[in-house]
């Protein structure tokens with residue numbers, strides 16, 4: 342249930358023990374100032390004006406115990422993030438100060454905010470559009486500068502704008518058609534060809550926006566890349582060279598890596614989670630057996646498999662056995678140890694047009710590896726007309742509905758169905774577009790969208 346009249350409170354900063362030197366507790370609502378005044382003790386001669394920081398202490402009004410030394414920032418309605426009275430208490434970081442201050446706020450009548458409730462209020466009170474609010478969640482979760490840039494574009498309204506425009510044009514069309522339903526005799530007949538062209542244009546614009554979904558997904562969630570291959574081909578060496586760390590243990594003993602080792606990288610703006618895995622082979626060793634099983638799992642769940650081959654050994658039966666179940670997966674062949682004398686690899690290279698050569702122990706071939714990965718990623722992807730925006734899953738699904746409805750309008754025209762049929766589908770498209778921009782929203786949709794936010798946002 343959305344309740345706007347209440348005053349909500351939450352910790353607005355990350356709660357990580359012994360990290361972060363400052364923690365913020367935030368209040369929003371009609372009682373924000375009154376609650377803060379009951380628990381804050383500062384200089385008497387200082388007035389509470391909007392956006393003026395006050396220095397003082399948070400004191401428990403019942404026991405008179407001093408809880409923390411703080412800075413207090415009032416942002417008075419409508420000049421605040423939520424457009425309500427907001428008071429921020431900038432406390433010492435860590436676990437205790439913020440939690441105790443939050444408890445005090447709750448004991449004074451504030452309600453613990455639901456996840457995303459501050460931002461929800463910003464939307465309901467007209468500060469933010471829905472797409473802007475969704476961009477905030479993306480911005481907070483961004484794992485690369487490009488992902489952050491994309492979210493910021495959404496926050497600035499660049500996503501809502503073209504969709505609103507499409508919706509407005511649909512509304513114009515609807516008005517034109519409905520006029521014929523009501524006053525058919527007084528108006529010239531509908532220019533069907535013109536409507537068909539207008540619909541084509543709108544469908545095309547929707548397609549361009551829809552084509553940003555893949556890129557958005559990629560920038561938001563990134564890629565999971567699994568390094569797999571026989572024992573000792575140099576998988577862990579590759580992980581280390583790539584991440585420029587000693588993350589994984591490297592020895593000349595086959596079966597060194599026993600478990601999946603993860604590392605996070607950013608390549609060409611795409612966050613990449615790299616998984617080094619245990620070398621795959623038949624083994625009686627109980628621990629290694631489990632490791633090999635985990636390798637298979639990692640390979641099957643990865644967006645891209647880096648299949649590492651020992652250049653000196655060439656393509657062996659063991660390689661074939663590992664490759665067999667991975668055949669149909671997106672896969673890049675990494676031929677490692679090219680610094681050593683190698684047999685003729687031409688037949689293998691012909692079989693794998695997507696390959697790179699590396700000498701992981703020496704750190705060579707990493708740039709080429711990244712290049713090859715980016716090429717694979719961008720292959721077959723619709724070019725997004727240089728839009729710097731990208732839609733999320735919810736927006737994609739809803740815009741697809743709008744696209745289908747507009748297609749059905751065209752079909753209704755083609756089949757010469759009565760005008761009512763045109764308007765039904767046109768209305769459905771308008772509703773779907775409005776669900777993306779927030780112009781047509783139900784409470785349950787809002788609840789679902791904002792439940793994915795973190796508390797305090």
Ligand SMILES: Nc1nc2c(c(=O)[nH]1)N(C=O)[C@@H](CNc1ccc(C(=O)N[C@@H](CCC(=O)O)C(=O)O)cc1)CN2
Pocket residue numbers: 365392416419420421422429
């Ligand atoms: N301490 C703190 N930092 C923060 C936030 C916050 O809530 N608190 N934000 C929260 O996400 C973001 C900034 N967003 C904000 C948006 C509007 C206003 C605000 O007070 N707007 C008023 C005043 C503008 C002015 O003086 O010109 C207004 O628009 O009327 C504050 C923060 C990031 N940093």
Ligand SMILES: Nc1nc2c(ncn2[C@@H]2O[C@H](COP(=O)(O)OP(=O)(O)OP(=O)(O)O)[C@@H](O)[C@H]2O)c(=O)[nH]1
Pocket residue numbers: 571572573574575576577578579590591592593594595596597598599618619620621677678679680681699700701702703
């Ligand atoms: N000459 C040469 N040796 C390499 C290269 N890459 C790795 N090695 C060596 O190969 C041996 C095995 O390397 P690892 O990285 O542990 O191989 P792995 O595939 O992770 O092995 P497991 O975890 O046991 O499956 C080590 O002695 C490395 O130093 C390379 O490019 N050239």
Ligand SMILES: [K+]
Pocket residue numbers: 572573591592593594595596597598
């Ligand atoms: K090894």
Ligand SMILES: [Mg+2]
Pocket residue numbers: 576577578589590597598617618619620
């Ligand atoms: Mg290893």
